[in-house]
Amino acid sequence: MHTNSCHARSMITPFPHKVRVPAGSRDWFASLADPRARLLTEVDIRVVGISEVLAGFDWSGPGANHLLLGSAGGSGFLEVGEERLTIEEGDLALAPAGLPRRYGTRDPSWKFLTIRLGASDRWSSLVSLQARRLPAYWLARLLPPVQGMLAEHPLGGALPSHTLKSQPEGEDPARYLLSRYANRLVETEAVPMPSSAQADAFELYAGILRHRVESMLLRQGNRSPSNEFITLTRLWSRVTDRPRGPWDTETLASAAGVSRTSLYRIVKRQHGTSPARMVERLRMDQASRLLSESDYSIAVISDQVGYASAFSFSTAFKRIMGTSPSRFRQRSRPNRTP
Numbered sequence: 050m051h052t053n054s055c056h057a058r059s060m061i062t063p064f065p066h067k068v069r070v071p072a073g074s075r076d077w078f079a080s081l082a083d084p085r086a087r088l089l090t091e092v093d094i095r096v097v098g099i100s101e102v103l104a105g106f107d108w109s110g111p112g113a114n115h116l117l118l119g120s121a122g123g124s125g126f127l128e129v130g131e132e133r134l135t136i137e138e139g140d141l142a143l144a145p146a147g148l149p150r151r152y153g154t155r156d157p158s159w160k161f162l163t164i165r166l167g168a169s170d171r172w173s174s175l176v177s178l179q180a181r182r183l184p185a186y187w188l189a190r191l192l193p194p195v196q197g198m199l200a201e202h203p204l205g206g207a208l209p210s211h212t213l214k215s216q217p218e219g220e221d222p223a224r225y226l227l228s229r230y231a232n233r234l235v236e237t238e239a240v241p242m243p244s245s246a247q248a249d250a251f252e253l254y255a256g257i258l259r260h261r262v263e264s265m266l267l268r269q270g271n272r273s274p275s276n277e278f279i280t281l282t283r284l285w286s287r288v289t290d291r292p293r294g295p296w297d298t299e300t301l302a303s304a305a306g307v308s309r310t311s312l313y314r315i316v317k318r319q320h321g322t323s324p325a326r327m328v329e330r331l332r333m334d335q336a337s338r339l340l341s342e343s344d345y346s347i348a349v350i351s352d353q354v355g356y357a358s359a360f361s362f363s364t365a366f367k368r369i370m371g372t373s374p375s376r377f378r379q380r381s382r383p384n385r386t387p
Contacts, residue, residue, distance in 0.1 A: 067219030072211040074102040078233040080204040085252040093167035109151035110222040114165040116144040119188040122160035129180040141188040145177040197254035250371045293355040340378040
């Protein structure tokens with residue numbers, strides 16, 4: 050089987066390793082160099098970003114990392130080997146590491162999400178000989194925490210991007226990224242630190258993104274996730290379905306079928322935080338969704354996510370998210386960019 054797989058890969062004609070980005074395009078990349086992004090980097094999530102590109106955008110390379118590619122506006126294409134997928138608005142696709150790939154625009158403009166995961170043992174279950182579509186609703190679950198990370202960090206703003214005019218054929222993709230966005234993608238002393246409130250919100254969104262990526266992708270391959278991961282995924286699903294709780298540590302441990310000490314240990318190991326903090330993250334995730342997608346009052350939302358009063362909810366929301374619920378609602382309506 051291994052020999053056949055290697056032979057199949059060797060038959061795939063590689064694309065040239067070039068990127069062409071028309072002037073007027075823009076990128077937003079989350080600063081994974083920030084220490085609070087360790088929740089992502091420690092599980093080998095390497096790049097998180099949103100791009101708005103114009104007609105003529107074309108990116109091709111060797112496929113060193115696994116790529117999640119989702120269309121948030123307009124349409125594009127993804128080619129892996131001889132296979133070509135059309136990526137319409139709302140679509141999400143996975144291009145596995147180790148295969149040459151190319152993607153670009155089909156419309157006059159295209160807004161898309163990219164998440165790159167290292168070709169490490171952590172994500173070895175994603176290895177495949179072809180690209181594949183993922184459930185469309187997953188994109189709607191991934192966009193809010195990515196947008197939150199971008200909104201809460203000083204380096205989250207848009208950067209204009211285009212291929213250098215002196216190289217009309219295009220640039221090497223790795224050199225292109227590092228020459229423009231090194232301080233967002235790799236460790237550097239030049240990264241400005243967000244305020245305390247922003248940092249907490251940035252970490253919150255990073256934790257939510259990690260939880261969603263793991264819960265979605267570690268089920269996709271042939272390798273079974275760990276017992277710890279299964280236990281916590283089931284537990285957090287119960288919290289998400291019934292955020293009102295009560296979800297004290299004793300109740301969480303009982304629901305997970307482990308002792309309080311064991312629960313704390315495995316949550317710390319899997320998520321880098323405490324059970325109480327994880328519940329808080331999930332409640333704020335639900336509250337953020339309700340604020341963005343519904344017209345429920347603050348009092349109704351606070352009750353639905355498990356707070357005793359609108360005041361206690363608003364206080365916690367501002368402490369964690371760095372802004373009030375009403376301001377968050379104003380900022381998160383559909384016309385928001387990115």
